Amino acid sequence: MTAVAESRADVRPVAGPGGHAPRRRPFADWRSTRVVAPLVAVGVLFGLWELAGVFVNTSLISSPQQVAVDFVNQFSSGPAVPAMELSLRELYVGLAIGISAGIVIGLVIGRYRLLDAVMSPYINAANATPLNVLIPLLLVWVGIGTEARVLFIILISFFPVLLNTAGGLRNVSKGYVEVGKMLGLNEHQLMRKVILPASMPYIFAGVRVGVALGVIGMIVGEIEVSNVGLGYFINFYGNGFRTGQLLALIFLAALIGVVNVLVVRGVQARWFRWISAAR
């Protein structure tokens, strides 16, 4: 009986006019979930890492504090700034060429079914192959240097953009195309005013993947074929068991990847708001 009475007392009255709204459950608010949960996750990681630093040899893994110090030192007195300058220059040249070529060729292939049929074995094979296997070939062709690394970034960012663009064109809603036809748009107008904008969600998805792969290509290219750039120094510190510096540069590389993908997302959110809002 008492239990019943207690639980009765627990029942909150329904909020009427001027009444109190029912208390929210923790994490019911989307914003707090999105902000707090990842922060907690990162905090736990750093805690465990700091603990690991106590027990494990520092040549295997540095403590977060040491990495933070090394990170700052990299910028004040280390090779990070010139290395990053060189790496980013190659990254952006490679991405600019790889992404624009991917979009243009993707548009052409998506438009012409015959071309798509002819090209698809090559494209699918290239897309399924780890493109690192091409690095020795690139070296044979253009030698060690900027050209090989930029070419590799172009190659690695090109295919996801191409596949997404071509796929986007083919997946444009038939309804949109019919609206355009009904209103009297000719082939060219249909392409420019309906099909291309309708493909933008796919193209953006391709560019995001292309940018992320481009950053990977930048680092891999430098690790394999270089004595300059971030990748080279990552390799260099690794070989010397200088894990503090190594992890500092790994974080820098991760940061470059995250920031660049965020820029793409930002462009989409700013100028193509309908993509996320319309669905």
Place this chain on the structure above:
Amino acid sequence: MTSDATVTTAGSEGKYAVSAPPAEHETILKIQSISKVFLTTKRTVHALDRVSLDVRRGEFISLVGVSGCGKTTLLRILDGLDESDSGTVYLDGVKLDGVSHDMSYVFQDINLLPWRNVVDNVALGLEVRGVPKSERRERAMEVLELVGLASVAKVPPYTLSGGMQQRVGVARALAVRPKVLLMDEPFGQLDNFTREALQVEIANLWEKLGTTIVFVTHDVDEAIFLSDRIGLFMPGPGRLTEVVDVGLPRPRTDYDVRAHQRAIELRSYITDHLRGGRDPGR
């Protein structure tokens, strides 16, 4: 024509021909013996079998029939979205080939382009007709005003309700000032209240603008409320078996039409006819 004239037919095969329509009607859209067969791997579908119809200038004509009787196919052929296997369509005496700039189409799936705001959706048809930019905006705003949506001109279309979206769909079709407006079950996906409101609105628009409207629906009441004439479609193969005159006074209100003796007779006649499926005479 007296109001007690029962069902009249435009075709020669009608059994209810009482009085032929007065000869003063001018034909705007002449549909001659349109046939269409869809070939699939499994079977052959005779979507349309020698459909002929003269649409009169300024009239509101509905095509009713069960699903799959070919009425939508006919509408799509009229607009050039599909091609017929045989037969011809003349608009004001000119044989149609492909999509006509003088007709526009209101889809059941409205498909407003989400990357354009409402007024730019409405203006899309004007862009390809070489209308200068300032005039485009002006004309698009005019039709939006007409459908009562001028206040949401700058808004992205996906923020609108279904009923509002369909009014934008109508505005988009009207903006190009078509001679004939083709409407394919435009209110099919809307709730009853919204549908009734839009029926009244489209009737008012039609009376104001005088545009010829060909309206496809499977809702007999909707057809009676809106139309001057109703074409009855039968399936397998899809054919136009009869065209009946509605003959109800205008302007109409929903209550009048529901209660009107003529409407009641018409409804049961059309329903019986459509329910019959295959015409026993064939």
